[in-house]
Amino acid sequence: MSIAKVRVGMIGYGLAGKVFHAPLLKANEGYEIVKVVTTREEEVEADLPEVEIAYSAEEIFEDYSIDLVIICTPTESHYSLTRAALQSGKHVVVEKPFVVTSAEAKDLIELAREEELILTVFQNRRWDADFLTLQECMSQGLLGEIHTYKAHFDRYRPEVKQRWKEHSLSGGGVLYDLGAHLIDQALTLFGIPLTVWADVQSQRAGSTAPDYFHIIFGYETGLRVELRAGSLVIQPGPKLEVHGLNGSFRKFGLDPQEEQLKAGMTPTSEKWGQEEVANFAEVTTIIDPLSGEQETFSIPSIAGNYDRFYDEVYDAVIDGAALPVHPTEALEVIHAIELAIKSSNEKRVIQWFDEVEY
Known part of the structure; x- marks a missing residue:
């Protein structure tokens, strides 16, 4: 029995479009990629031979057969393209940030x-293996009430590459790129x-x-959340x-899905999203509160599943189900980035609700 297809128009075919969105969509029988706007014609013809190449976003917006537009362009163009897509009556997925x-x-x-249209953001690292595993440990009460949370996304890239993410001051840099993941x-x-x-x-x-940030969120309970990313870290510590x-809970190593996608694996491949045993998290718990006796053990990682994002988008488009990422959640990520920039520039602690209007 055939299922209803969501017809997709993609705008952009760089890293996000080629490595993440197109393979995830191709692996999902609920989607049909109809058109791609890109200057990388040879890559699209090789990867998606059945797809029509478009030369302007307007070709996507004016195609009444397209249900969903996916924006995979530099961040500073997200607003104008998303607005135009919504005004054309299209549902929209926006690459983060x-x-x-x-x-x-x-x-x-x-x-x-x-317009009563779907708008969501591809915050794919909600479906990283390490994050899913941590959520499960927390839901089981294994760690108890959390008082300290530290997340790093460190790299060693001493040379500034000639690409927009490393040169654009409007939505460029690691705060918008990697910070959007850690903050979300x-x-x-x-x-x-x-x-x-x-x-x-x-x-x-x-x-x-x-190319570097250090952010601390403070909570009423005393919880401290520390987020860091750097580009000159030769030997990364725990992720x-x-x-x-x-x-x-301590966890090293990055989720495997990005490298798997680059290598041509898809969600239908064997071992999709599965981490190596060496990268499993280490958990230490108190066995006896009186003596302080501890136990340390390895926790097998839950397999990562970026494909779940598009499963849930499909259900939202076809059946009106809840979105995988509500746009107000993505708004809060941008608020946090703005407040981080303000805090750094003014060298002071910012009160969230003094600066943000809802």
């Missing part, structure tokens, strides 16, 4: 509401903080966009380090 400013995000959310994960786990403190810097010679009243 959502937009550059919270004002842009609010405008798009209101427009989508008025933290807000998903713990909600909106009371305070934001940040140090945002350009550490590499010739860097015109931030995640989480401490609760009953236990600690």
Whole structure:
């Protein structure tokens, strides 16, 4: 029995479009990629031979057969393209980060509401193996009440590459690129903080966009959330380090799905999303509170599943189900980035609700 198809138009075929969105869509029988706007014609012809190449976004917007538009372009163009897509009556998936400013995000959310259209953001690292595994440990109460959460996304890339992410000051740099992931994960786990403190810097010679950040979220309970990313880290520490009243969680290594997609694997491939045993998280818990006796053991990683995002988008388009990422959640990520920049520039702690209007 055939199922209803969601017809897709993609705008952009760089890393995000080629490595993430196109393979995930191809592996999902609920989608049909109809057109792609790109200058990389040979790559699209090789990867998606049945797909028509378009030469302007307007060709996508004016095609009445297209249900869903996926925006995979540089961040500074997200707002204008998403707005035009919504005005054309299309549902929209936007590559993260959502937009550059919270004002842009609010405008798009209101427009989508008025037009009764779906608007969501590809915050794919909610489906990383390490994040899913941590969520499961927390839901089981293995760690107890969390008081310290540290997440790193460090790399060693001493040379500034000639690409927009490393040169554009409008939506470029690691704060918008990697910070959007770490912030989204933290807000998903713990909600909106009371305070934001940040140090945002350009550490590499010739860097015109931030390549380092250190952010601390403060919560009423005393919880402290620490988020860091750097481009000059030769030997990374733990990706995640989480401490609760009953236990600690430490996790090294990156989720395998990006490298698997680059290697041509898909969600239908054997071992999709599965981590190596060497990268399993280490958990230490208190066995006897009186003596302080501890137990340390390895936790097998839950397999990552970026494909779940498009499963849930399909259900939202076809059946009106809940979105995998609500646009107001993506708005909060942009608010957090703005407050981090403000904190770093003014060298002070920012009160979230003094600066943000809902």
